[in-house]
Amino acid sequence: MSQATLQIVKISGHAGTVPGAGVERAEQVCKLVDTTTCIGCKACEVACLEWNGYQFTETTFDNSYQTMPETAWNYWNLIKFNEHEREDGTLQLLMRKDQCMHCADPGCLAACPADGAIVQYANGIVDFQQQNCIGCGYCVSGCPFDIPKFNPTTKKMFKCTLCADRVTVGLEPACIKACPTGCLHFGTKDDMKAIAENRAEQLREHFDFKDAGVYDPAGVGGTGVIYVLHDVKNPEAYGGLPHDPHIPWVVRVWKGPAKWLGNLAMVGGILGVALHYLRFGPKEVDASKDGGPQP
């Protein structure tokens, strides 16, 4: 019996090459965002809207250059602008491209109760399958980056797909394509990590950024979007990038031991009352006493 999901490398009694064998190694894909070369032009925001078919809506002015306070169900990619005062009194204008981080250990997927509503592909992309989504919003609580957003009309959750539809045919994500400064890179995780570490080293040695580093948080198993930060010790300054993100422990307990203990308790309860009935039976009021002869 053929297994479509398993790649065959040898075939008995077969003439010629094995179809599909050795075409490509399954690679983890990764987006690299170098915040030190971002100029905040928002071309990536526009490219994201265009590729995914959303209209550019009116911006929300919030005393900053930011398009809106946070990403929306139809706005998956947002440059966050933050003024940051450094210890020497100088001011930095930090710009960070905010979107789904495509965690190796995705909290949205752990929290989701709907069969097949969230999948993780072998290349690391975490993707919502809206046809299976029930719109419960559990993923909102599971996500350590506050990314999934609810469409009140269709009652489905949406977020960045890392352009899975483009990546699957060998194209880079739309945001990468649009970036004019080269601050956005796309490739394998290993390659992006190498480029990022190189850049961080350059920043430490040739610029005044002694704490420059790469943001690839281990708490969620690493991410499919990594950042080069001027100061990796203070990611919160970049519009609330969490220092040590992880799946909330409540979600872990809820989806782990609580489920089994709860199920055990429910089955125990049903068994308990059944055994009680078998052992003691019903309470019947003696009808013969009902106006009958006095005992």
Add this chain to the structure above:
Amino acid sequence: MTVSQTISSAPAASDSGRKLLRYTFSERVNHWIAGLTYVYCLMTGLAFWSPYLFWLATIVGGGPTARFWHPWFGIVFTVSVFAMYKAWRIDMRTTDADLAWKKAIPYYIRNEDEKLPPIGRFNYGQKLFFWLMFYGAITLLISGLALWFVESIPWSLRWLRYLAIFLHVTAGLATIGGFIIHVYMGAAMVRGGFNSIVRGEVSATWARTHHRLWYERITQQKTSQH
């Protein structure tokens, strides 16, 4: 508590074939509104609880439909529980008779009811179940609203999102425990109980056996009225 006060005392001859109204029509209607909405929330809630129970959502119209109605049925359930509170809160207060009955609960479990002290309209177990469902419903409503409008909780207060999950699950499981016992006792264990919440009436013997103080109260009232 003297021996003569236990329920083994002789019945009154006038009890023959006599029916007593235990639940009014509105009490019965309200009970079944609560019961049906609870069962709906239970089925859909269990579907969201475990992938192995997701089929429960399928039989009530599928995941998105179940998700859409679950909070609305929950609101109807809570309103119904508040109506029960209004109707029964006086009868549901724990009395000294209940504390004596509570001590004798092993006899009740073993169906040795003749060894139990007399009690009022509801026994201590029923009262426990009532207050479990009352506080459970309040907890489920508040935490449920937080889960329903989870995006309205700001990121800086995200601990409320996690607290809502904890409370909703804990209160849900606690009410399920009470619900299993309630259904078992009402439908199978205490004969006559199910009919009382459907047709409203119990036999005088039933009332005297299970709720002697209530029986005495209402039969005395009736005697004085006639």
